[in-house]
Amino acid sequence: QIRFHSCAVVGGIQATDTSHPRNSAIRHLTKNLLQKYHKEVRPVHNWSEATTVYLDLFVHAVLDVDAQNQKLKTSIWYREVWDDEFLYWNTSMFDDIREISLPLSAIWAPDIIINEFVDIERSPDLPYVYVNSSGTVRNTKPIQVVSACSLETYAFPFDIQNCSLTFNSILHTVEDIDLAFLRSREDIKHDKKAFLNDSEWELLSVPSTYNILQNSAGDFAQIQFNVVIRRRPLVYVVSLLIPSIFLMLVDLGSFYLPPNCRARIVFKTGVLVGYTVFRVNMSDEVPRSAASTPLIEIFFTVCMAFLVLSLSKSILLIKFLHDERCSGQERPLLCLRGDTDADGTRMDPKAQLAGNTESPICQEHQAQSGTLKEVWSQLRSISDYVQAQEQADQREIEWLALLYRFDRLLFRSYIIMLGLYTITLCSLWALWSSW
Ligand SMILES: *[C@@H]1O[C@H](CO)[C@@H](O)[C@H](O)[C@H]1NC(C)=O
Ligand SMILES: *[C@@H]1O[C@H](CO)[C@@H](O)[C@H](O)[C@H]1NC(C)=O
Ligand SMILES: *[C@@H]1O[C@H](CO)[C@@H](O)[C@H](O)[C@H]1NC(C)=O
Ligand SMILES: *[C@@H]1O[C@H](CO)[C@@H](O)[C@H](O)[C@H]1NC(C)=O
Secondary structure (H helix, E strand, O other): OHHHHHHHHHHHHHHHHHOHHHHHHHHHHHHHHHHOOOOOOOOOOOOOOOEEEEEEEEEEEEEEEEOOOOEEEEEEEEEEEEEOOOOOOOHHHHOOOOEEEEEHHHOOOOOEEEOOEOOOOEOOOOOEEEEEOOOEEEEEEEEEEEEEOOOOOOOOOOOEEEEEEEEEEOOOOOOOEEEEEOOOHHHHHHOOOOOOOOOOEEEEEOOEEEEEEEEOOEEEEEEEEEEEEEEOOHHHHHHHHHHHHHHHHHHHHHHHOOOOOOHHHHHHHHHHHHHHHHHHHHOOOOOOOOOOOOHHHHHHHHHHHHHHHHHHHHHHHHHHHHHHHHHHHHHHHHHHHHHHHHHHHHHHHHHHHHHOOOOOHHHHHHHHHHHHHHHHHHHHHHHHHHHHHHHHHHHHHHHHHHHHHHHHHHHHHHHHHHHHHHHHHHHHHHHHHOO
16 A cells, blocks of 8 residues: 555656646746736836727627516626736747736736626636737636616517627726727627527627717726627417417407397307406516516407407397397286276276166266276377387387497407507518518
């Protein structure tokens, strides 16, 4: 065991021995570079010269689009490159080392931040940067940015979002730190190689601008990248739009039933329940924001309003028809009652006659004129009743005609609304696909 141990130790020493010269060169170089380095000094010989920081950005993934809180979460790969005039060496003096990595904490670094960030950026704390022999420092890091963005949900699910990421130095003015693009702006704009394709969002482009922000503290250089993304709508079309259109078509089909049919109410109620269940199910699929309501939400509400309107119309119609039927049943009864009354009155004098055999003739005359009067009044009351009934019937018929007209109007509005819905969706889709 001891022999094995000593062997291992010897082996270890030998291994360090073989790589000893290079190892010492790199240590020597690092020591050399950092010995007289002051990281608190901006690395320029001439202080009036600005340090130019070159920025580059790859959008890697869109992690979350939160319309309710107006936040966008993206994963980006960010690179900054600058020249450090104090970090350079003669490669032939250091074993041809062209690049070494140095701890970021040991050298000067620009204080560039993203203006829109609203949450702690989660980026792995990478401790090293690369420096080459002419003093160019490269710092690359992946960042998860949660940025504030004004998200428009109006055209959901055919929406395009435009969120900006603005980089600038938090403290240094443009006289000290200037910004520039590492690649050409066209390259940055159309670079989608790093983007993960199979998410809900599709990267359209990353246009960028350089400008100088002037405020009371001075002029600041800033670079703005606009991340333009568009939603893939297929899943929403299949799960949201098509079912809603089907429900509307079913509802439209109910106009095919005669308007005075009671089954229509049952049918409409069924559709209304179906619609409610559908909306409750879909409520978390539709993004909500206080600023803008999605157009399809408005459409759902309008559809519901139409459903309720036509349902109440059907109920009204059935009520009128029911009234009519009731009065239709009552009428013969009344007539019958009238007949029995008339019979009774007619029988009465006869009974009187039968009862009073010794009655005088004038009495009979009186009785006869009494019955005539009674008949007359009965006839009048009947004719009054019939007239009133006719008037009521007339009014009912007018009401019914009005309701039937309303039914037709509603049907036309349904058609118009469905047409508008379809046209709007198609134009939104056309706008979406024209990007
Ligand atoms: C680098 O060092 C070599 C050898 O020491 C020397 O010949 C050469 O001139 C130096 N180059 C520069 C740019 O100083
Ligand atoms: C160091 O990197 C910069 C930028 O990539 C390049 O322009 C320069 O030529 C490199 N220097 C050496 C000595 O390779
Ligand atoms: C994105 O928004 C910025 C302003 O924030 C605007 O300048 C730019 O034109 C917009 N880009 C697109 C493609 O809409
Ligand atoms: C995403 O798709 C584009 C073309 O649309 C392709 O160039 C790119 O390599 C794809 N990215 C990934 C990560 O697959």
